Amino acid sequence: MARTTVARRPNAGTKGVPRADREEQIVLAATAVFGSQGFAATSVADVAERAGISKPLIYNYFGSKEGLFTACLHRAGAMLAEEMERIARGDAVGLERALRTLEGIFTLLEPQPWIWRLFFDPTIPRGEERIAAEIAHYTDRITALADEGVREMMRLAGADDPLDVSALTSAWLSVADSLVSWWLDHPEETPASMTARCLRLFHVVLGAPLPSALTAD
Template sequence: MATPSSKAGTKGVPKHHRRQQMLDAATEEFGIRGYAAASLPAIAARVGVTKTLLHQYCGTKEELYIACLVPVGDRLLDAIRTAMSPDGTGPHTPLRVLRGIFTALEGQREAWFVLYDTTLPPGGDAARRAAEYWSAIDRLAAGGTAELMRAAGSADPLDADALKYVWRDLVATLVRWWVKHPEQTPEAMTQRCARLFAAAATLTSDSRFG
């Protein structure tokens, strides 16, 4: 995980670099503690600046959260769209999507929990912006799972909907496991997922489970 510099508050640091250090520290704080428990003084302390200076650069707590949310939301959406676009949805698409997600999060893995933060105040701008990203990602997942089910011979829309829920929970579970194993590179995780998928396919094809 990225560790922000403790020298951001010293004179001579370019303003754009100082603000980025603040955003990196805030992303880590929000990702680890969640929006509700995240502390602006703790974020300021991570980079060696005052809370007042943090406010001057990044605004309110909600504005700071949104400034952290947008880059990760955009990166993940771009990664998923790129993974799904080459030749349409096919058997290798899930692994391409996972590789894209792992690559997009590498160096800042806790950003996943910034995007999927269940402690956001309902009705606020932060919750609205997060929900927009959730909806966009869900739409991509819905399209992909529908294509996979059609390729498997199922025209039942409920099959595709059920698979979308399975996929969403699977991705979240794999990312959580990955965060706990920082030694695992995106490529290593992709290969691990390929082995897990192969094992699952073997189980489902076993006549004892038919």
């Protein structure tokens, strides 16, 4: 379970540390704790202990547990979206872009798998305005990238039905989430081996012949 081991930083957050550095230190620690234990099971004291600082310092910087969680979502969402955008700017198209995206996510998450779980934690107080806004922002940003990739793949196949694009985008987002979640439950898989597994799975699914009843027309 090497991927989920979090090193503690004793004596961090001492006097003289620049505010920006101290905030980053707290967010890094909080992301690991929230992502591993869940929002409801995590206390500010847990984060303070992991970061090696005092509880009042966290409240001074972030105002509340919810404010701290919002900062964690912002960092995690930006990292995921920026990695996907980096791949989108490259030359890969169609299925290759899909695989490169998954490979990028696996590589990004390997040293910090907990950041993926932040967005799917069932104990998140989604009625809290800041948290809901942060989740919505990055969900929209990532969905737009998925829609762009699917439209590109559909055009390559000579298809452009808007409802087909919508349906396939929804399916792709679910497939990607399922594959990443499965991988997080199998820490023996490296990013390279998981990418190879995805390629095999896609080959099986996409290479399978359609049932005769569907090809008759």
